[in-house]
Amino acid sequence: MTLVAGVDSSTQSCKVVVRDAQTGELVRQGRARHPEGTEVHPHHWWDALQAAIADAGGLDDVEAISVGGQQHGMVVLDADGEVVREALLWNDTRSAQAARDLISELGDGDVTVGAQAWADAIGSVPVASLTITKLRWLRDAEPENAARVAAVALPHDWLTWKLAGGMAEVGFDGLITDRSDASGTGYWSPFTEDYRTDLLEMALGSVPRLPRVLAANEAGPVAPAFAKKPVLGPGAGDNAAAALALGLLPGDVAVSLGTSGVVSAISAAPIADGTGLVTGFADATGSYLPLAVTLNASRVLDAACRMLGVDHPGLSELALSAPAGADGLVHVPYLEGERTPNKPMSTGALHGMRLANTTPAHVARAAVEGMLCSLADGIDAMRAVGVPVERVFLIGGGAQSEAVRRIIPSIMGVDVQVPTPGEYVADGAARQAAWVLSGQDAPPSWSASSDAEVMTGEPTPVVREQYAAARDLTVDRPA
Numbered sequence: 001m002t003l004v005a006g007v008d009s010s011t012q013s014c015k016v017v018v019r020d021a022q023t024g025e026l027v028r029q030g031r032a033r034h035p036e037g038t039e040v041h042p043h044h045w046w047d048a049l050q051a052a053i054a055d056a057g058g059l060d061d062v063e064a065i066s067v068g069g070q071q072h073g074m075v076v077l078d079a080d081g082e083v084v085r086e087a088l089l090w091n092d093t094r095s096a097q098a099a100r101d102l103i104s105e106l107g108d109g110d111v112t113v114g115a116q117a118w119a120d121a122i123g124s125v126p127v128a129s130l131t132i133t134k135l136r137w138l139r140d141a142e143p144e145n146a147a148r149v150a151a152v153a154l155p156h157d158w159l160t161w162k163l164a165g166g167m168a169e170v171g172f173d174g175l176i177t178d179r180s181d182a183s184g185t186g187y188w189s190p191f192t193e194d195y196r197t198d199l200l201e202m203a204l205g206s207v208p209r210l211p212r213v214l215a216a217n218e219a220g221p222v223a224p225a226f227a228k229k230p231v232l233g234p235g236a237g238d239n240a241a242a243a244l245a246l247g248l249l250p251g252d253v254a255v256s257l258g259t260s261g262v263v264s265a266i267s268a269a270p271i272a273d274g275t276g277l278v279t280g281f282a283d284a285t286g287s288y289l290p291l292a293v294t295l296n297a298s299r300v301l302d303a304a305c306r307m308l309g310v311d312h313p314g315l316s317e318l319a320l321s322a323p324a325g326a327d328g329l330v331h332v333p334y335l336e337g338e339r340t341p342n343k344p345m346s347t348g349a350l351h352g353m354r355l356a357n358t359t360p361a362h363v364a365r366a367a368v369e370g371m372l373c374s375l376a377d378g379i380d381a382m383r384a385v386g387v388p389v390e391r392v393f394l395i396g397g398g399a400q401s402e403a404v405r406r407i408i409p410s411i412m413g414v415d416v417q418v419p420t421p422g423e424y425v426a427d428g429a430a431r432q433a434a435w436v437l438s439g440q441d442a443p444p445s446w447s448a449s450s451d452a453e454v455m456t457g458e459p460t461p462v463v464r465e466q467y468a469a470a471r472d473l474t475v476d477r478p479a
């Protein structure tokens with residue numbers, strides 16, 4: 001049996017799967033936690049990867065490895081290949097002003113013109129999540145660190161490079177990435193399939209070394225620490241890796257409930273949405289992966305558990321015991337600020353409180369509904385830019401919530417397929433690794449989603465209507 005490994009270095013943890021390259025059968029898996037916070041030293045990801053590999057029984061018998069991971073995180077390296085400062089993660093909002101500055105500068109002071117100019121240049125309008133805004137923040141806030149930057153990588157690029165042996169083995173020439181993750185930097189164009197070093201220079205004031213963007217099935221260097229010296233694939237951003245695992249086709253939409261809430265779809269053409277609601281990223285095969293991403297998904301449920309003093313099954317039970325719409329109680333879930341809509345300093349809120357609806361059941365229901373309504377808005381944004389929405393798949397840690405699975409079809413107004421719970425990002429990375437190993441033009445026919453439970457429900461438009469009425473009534477966080 002020829003084995004391949006896929007990695008998901010996600011916000012909260014690192015997961016490793018080992019699969020049969022021919023059939024896709026899951027052979028073994030492991031995981032390890034990441035530290036909390038939106039500013040994390042990359043060595044924590046490396047330590048977690050080692051621990052997850054050990055938990056998966058090691059990788060000495062695998063012949064190819066691909067790494068998927070959280071997108072956008074800024075990993076800056078000095079001339080010796082050492083990390084200059086902690087990485088700023090995709091959900092760190094300190095670069096919100098830098099995003100506004102970059103939009104204004106490209107539009108010569110007109111932010112509407114600037115937003116569309118960015119969308120036309122790189123497929124997306126900069127928000128605090130995108131790497132380019134973090135680099136501008138670095139230039140402004142930490143010029144001495146900015147001056148030391150010799151190379152910039154994303155989390156998955158850096159981990160792939162470390163697996164290849166880093167500076168000692170492959171130098172900066174061995175830094176590799178793929179088009180899906182490159183497209184989330186803000187300095188790579190899905191229209192020209194090339195870096196926009198002019199925009200990078202505009203942000204950082206210099207043009208450091210960037211990872212080489214490999215083709216979807218192109219082999220990178222080997223990982224010398226493992227017995228079979230497995231070849232490294234280009235890897236992918238987490239959402240593109242999940243799409244590869246699910247085998248998404250045009251018309252399919254994945255809703256992922258991780259730390260981020262993500263609505264993603266396969267598109268045959270690149271998207272340039274000047275409103276900024278949909279980001280025009282690339283996928284991991286050669287197509288495009290428009291996304292609408294929120295900062296608040298599964299952790300909204302975690303927070304509701306804490307508020308109510310229950311665990312996740314307890315939260316589900318409470319939520320399902322309250323009526324749809326929670327008798328008018330609306331939870332706007334901007335607990336970490338928000339990215340879609342772009343309100344980085346906003347806070348969450350409970351609206352419509354009355355004596356009759358201030359029960360644990362109503363509060364639980366409102367938390368589930370609020371999180372799902374914010375993603376239903378993302379599906380509307382997809383439709384608004386012409387992305388067809390025919391089948392919806394639900395994945396990510398939050399999909400384990402029974403309340404989420406049962407309430408989502410009524411809020412989205414469509415049937416929702418829930419694939420067997422699994423590590424779809426790591427699975428997509430493993431499928432890419434098998435593809436790289438095969439040398440074929442198309443990925444292996446196996447995909448990780450065999451069975452899906454189909455959830456149905458009567459639409460409850462009132463839930464969305466009351467959410468829409470409350471959505472903008474949030475206050476800004478003090479700076």
Ligand SMILES: Nc1ncnc2c1ncn2[C@@H]1O[C@H](COP(=O)(O)OP(=O)(O)O)[C@@H](O)[C@H]1O
Nearest residue numbers: 010011012013258259298312396397398400401
């Ligand atoms: N039974 C459950 N019900 C709801 N949420 C759950 C359940 N089990 C795990 N989760 C949530 O899943 C989240 C982690 O999901 P994951 O997709 O791995 O996140 P990330 O990709 O951001 O690291 C956690 O916030 C956790 O609370």
Ligand SMILES: O=C(CO)[C@@H](O)[C@H](O)COP(=O)(O)O
Nearest residue numbers: 010011070071090258259260
């Ligand atoms: O910012 C995005 C996509 O644009 C997020 O999807 C991150 O890629 C993190 O994903 P999770 O770790 O929350 O799954």
